[in-house]
Amino acid sequence: MIENASIVIVGGGVAGMEIATQLGNTLGRSKKSTITLIDRDSFHVWKPMLHTIAAGTNDVSLQKISFMAHASQHHFTYWPGEMSGLDRQNKLVHLQPIKMPDGTLIIGKRSFHYDVLIIAVGSCANDFGISGVSQYCHFIDARWQAMAFNRTVRGHLFRCAMNSTEMSISVVGGGATGVELVAELVQFVEMADNYSQFDLNKKIKINLIENGPYLLPAFPQKISSAVENQLKKLGINVLLNTKVIAAEEEGFRLEDGQLIKSTLMVWAAGVKGPDFLKHLDHLEVNANNMLLVKPTLQTTLDDSIFVVGDCASVINANLSPTAQVAHQQAKYLIKEIPNWLAGKKLPPFEYHYLGGIVSLGKYAAYGSLGKYGVFPGGFIQGKVAQYSYDFLYRSHQKRIHGLFKGYLLWLAEQINKITRPSIRLD
């Protein structure tokens, strides 16, 4: 039994934000434990919408949630900072110094004490050590990266419009992130064209490059084929069985020596855990830097450390890095941590696959249903799939804000759709 436990959550994404909010509302509110959330960003954003922020079809200022304001309403404390190390014997989380963009030090290295540590730092794109990728490619793993890419796209778009030049955007990775991003980019260009009449859609070429024989390898073949056809109809150049061996200043170099000339390059192929996880006081990781955890989500070497979401690898379970897994693991910890603090034995985490959905912006959406739904193993598409996709985000908002505030946020978005341009034009 642990009384007045200090529970520290590192990473306020899909899993961490739900855990901090719910444990804050229960253990924090009743003062049975202190709940602390640490995140390197000062805002929470639902990561599965980053591609829409990157493409400019969604405005981040309407979607981000201030950790500090949210913490004050939900009985937990938020500290900005980037975790870089761990001292398990003294139960300390070490954070990097925080600096201004010009390098001026704001605050030096700090350490936080924990009784229970929950690591929820997510994942980042895996460049598999391919030459030039980290130097020349954009990544869409964090809010600032999505915003930086969008700024660049808008800059190039204006140049195309004003100078009558052409541009090409190449995205590597035919998984959900790559597929959804290229569809949103088409939507962005189409809307910009409607506003400007500069024939932008004739001047901008979009390539989607995938190493494997089909798109969306995690989805059934029927969905992969439907998505491929739809993307081709939208004018995207889909290159399958195409291996990139390097990113160069001019574009992507392929295995056969060909160069896919690209004004902008995005890398969205595969994920791995952040590199610092490899050096966390000897905690075990898999080949992709994900921390190994037991079925109770406790690390293999230390029961007071739990890991959830993309950065966790549950031994003997083959779970994909998805928001669905992150949410179910968060839900498990929200229920079980109070029991564990009270000295009860933890049951194993059980994952229920509820299906997968891929959204091609306003053009189409496709989904496969899991074996636990109303129509086990079925397919959905069109409006039903689009609503199901939106439902994932609305459910997350509801868990974080409650039903009423979640509804108001939805309403505000509907009003904004009428009163503001549907893409970012600033």
Ligand SMILES: Cc1cc2nc3c(=O)[nH]c(=O)nc-3n(C[C@H](O)[C@H](O)[C@H](O)COP(=O)(O)OP(=O)(O)OC[C@H]3O[C@@H](n4cnc5c(N)ncnc54)[C@H](O)[C@@H]3O)c2cc1C
């Ligand atoms: C463009 C895109 C589209 C996607 N679409 C879907 C989809 O349609 N459906 C689906 O199920 N999944 C989708 N995913 C995957 C989904 O977003 C992730 O599986 C999910 O966000 C994982 O949740 P998480 O809590 O583990 O991590 P995240 O949500 O990534 O949160 C990690 C948090 O940790 C913080 N952090 C990171 N490092 C540190 C550090 N060192 N110190 C402190 N804080 C740190 C970050 O700032 C972030 O707030 C998509 C992903 C992307 C990139």
